[in-house]
Amino acid sequence: xxxxNIPGISSKPxxxxxxxxxxxxxxxxxxxxxxxxxxxxSTPLWAWCLMVAIVIAWPLTSYAxxxxxxxxxxxxxxxxxxxxxxxxxxxxxxxxxxxxxxxxVLGIILGLMQISPAIYxxxxxxxxxQVFRNSPWLVLLFIVxxxxxxxxxxxxxxxxxxxxxxxxxxxxxxxxxxxAEVVRGAINSVPNGQWEAxxxxxxxxxxxxxxxxxxxxxxRMIPPWMNWYAxxxxxxxxxxxxxxxxxxxxxxxxxxxxxxxxxxxVPFYGFALLIFFAYCYPIARATIALERRFAVKL
Amino acid sequence: xxxxxxxxxxxxxxxxxxHKSFGNLEVLKGISMDVMKGEVxxxxxxxxxxxxxxIRCINxxxxxxxxxxxxxxxxxxxxxxxxxxxxxxxGMVFQQxxxxxxxxxxxxxxxxxxxxxxxxxxxxxARARGLITKVRLEGKxxxxxxxxxxxQQQRVAIARSLAMNPDIMLFDEVTAALDPETVKEVxxxxxxLAEDGMTCxxxxxxxxxxxxxxxxxxxxxxxxxxxxxxxxxxxDKAEDPRxxxxxxxxx
Ligand SMILES: Nc1ncnc2c1ncn2[C@@H]1O[C@H](COP(=O)(O)OP(=O)(O)OP(=O)(O)O)[C@@H](O)[C@H]1O
Ligand SMILES: [Mg+2]
Numbered sequence: 001x002x003x004x005n006i007p008g009i010s011s012k013p014x015x016x017x018x019x020x021x022x023x024x025x026x027x028x029x030x031x032x033x034x035x036x037x038x039x040x041x042s043t044p045l046w047a048w049c050l051m052v053a054i055v056i057a058w059p060l061t062s063y064a065x066x067x068x069x070x071x072x073x074x075x076x077x078x079x080x081x082x083x084x085x086x087x088x089x090x091x092x093x094x095x096x097x098x099x100x101x102x103x104x105v106l107g108i109i110l111g112l113m114q115i116s117p118a119i120y121x122x123x124x125x126x127x128x129x130q131v132f133r134n135s136p137w138l139v140l141l142f143i144v145x146x147x148x149x150x151x152x153x154x155x156x157x158x159x160x161x162x163x164x165x166x167x168x169x170x171x172x173x174x175x176x177x178x179x180a181e182v183v184r185g186a187i188n189s190v191p192n193g194q195w196e197a198x199x200x201x202x203x204x205x206x207x208x209x210x211x212x213x214x215x216x217x218x219x220r221m222i223p224p225w226m227n228w229y230a231x232x233x234x235x236x237x238x239x240x241x242x243x244x245x246x247x248x249x250x251x252x253x254x255x256x257x258x259x260x261x262x263x264x265x266v267p268f269y270g271f272a273l274l275i276f277f278a279y280c281y282p283i284a285r286a287t288i289a290l291e292r293r294f295a296v297k298l
Numbered sequence: 299x300x301x302x303x304x305x306x307x308x309x310x311x312x313x314x315x316x317h318k319s320f321g322n323l324e325v326l327k328g329i330s331m332d333v334m335k336g337e338v339x340x341x342x343x344x345x346x347x348x349x350x351x352x353i354r355c356i357n358x359x360x361x362x363x364x365x366x367x368x369x370x371x372x373x374x375x376x377x378x379x380x381x382x383x384x385x386x387x388x389g390m391v392f393q394q395x396x397x398x399x400x401x402x403x404x405x406x407x408x409x410x411x412x413x414x415x416x417x418x419x420x421x422x423x424a425r426a427r428g429l430i431t432k433v434r435l436e437g438k439x440x441x442x443x444x445x446x447x448x449x450q451q452q453r454v455a456i457a458r459s460l461a462m463n464p465d466i467m468l469f470d471e472v473t474a475a476l477d478p479e480t481v482k483e484v485x486x487x488x489x490x491l492a493e494d495g496m497t498c499x500x501x502x503x504x505x506x507x508x509x510x511x512x513x514x515x516x517x518x519x520x521x522x523x524x525x526x527x528x529x530x531x532x533x534d535k536a537e538d539p540r541x542x543x544x545x546x547x548x549x
Binding site: 193194196197198199200201202204207211212215216 | 357359390
């Protein structure tokens, strides 16, 4: 019944051996939850110009004397762009979209489980969250890719699981865990008095959660949620290490098809970089803008 | 004993030898008091003496370790307590108002009867508008809590509790967070309530108000009731040195 225990406020601060306590790497004060979006959104104009300039200028400098001219390099890129984008980047977007969708649904469930008063629900949820939040994404991807079967049999129909679907499952795990933390954090940011007021008005715990608490903190969850989407999208090239056909995989294939000319490395991968930035930059800007707006309103 | 054998001539709230601890800290050490229907009682005492804890135990926001609390014959210290039943009887107003910030004043008042008691929204709205008038907030129906002053918010909070048609109202230092100018408007609201015959239990530091409104005053210190009595005898003839010291500091 005494729901929240705030050390130092509702109970005495525990004086223990500092070395035995979990190491807290977060600086005191506000946790920085939108770090990535803040950084990306504050990219100055010159950084964009510099990136474009490098992509263009590289072939000029490196093999200036060779027979392969800058024009040739860009002609090659130009030829391959439709293939790279529709066959490659589109998959990055699709993978990120579905990983986000599944990760969000699972994350909300996991986040709600974390605030359950029943320890046999709360504890496993906390463990799952911590494990998946703190595992390297690439490792999770590998495990899922190797663990999931190559194909599933439904009676007499055999369904092949494409690699990108496995990548979706691999990437939705860390997203799930991080969204769970977003949900838990947002719920905990609502003052305890709201729970008590609702309780004294005969609301049950479930009613309080869905009718009083979540409507209040829903807005607060949107900016960090978008922040995680941008991070996820930027992480989708990891899938290329596993042979999933996406932007980086196809860029590599294109370069190979062009006889592995070193002049092509920077234009092709630079293009990949630019397209990721171009996709994520507006998201980051919107994230920060929304966060500012909600900060004023609440 | 059947749960609803309670009648008007018995105490509406009956507290017997209540003990409450937070971990090792014993906050209530054997509190007993009876409150009759329509009575107004005030609980006073120094900070940390357990006033809030006691009042929160009455509507089961805190559980107790020993003793008994009965509200209209309903045993609060019971594992199988029907909390809905208890909280329909007991309304509570907090120091920090605790209005729902995403709902307007009127919605704050209407929500619980509609969502929890599943009452007819049209009837609830009529009742809620009546309550808005009663707490003198006509014209503020559509205002969000953030747009209201502390005193106005607190009056909405009182109306919100009243919308559940409680038999007993608990007030925990409801004017402590308010500007001196707005304290009065809230006290007047409580006084109106008391005059209408509502059973009220107040924790307060407003001694003048307590003296005027209370039928009975309890002074608590370190988890026990040190002294109690009707205002006339309590304020003028306090016997215990702790009570006298407290009163001399605060008056
Ligand atoms: N949730 C809790 N967990 C642990 N200790 C608590 C909790 N709530 C209250 N206490 C402790 O219980 C004691 C009594 O607190 P309580 O709030 O009832 O005092 P009070 O008489 O209302 O004081 P005040 O006039 O300052 O409001 C205090 O020592 C307080 O620290
Ligand atoms: Mg108190």
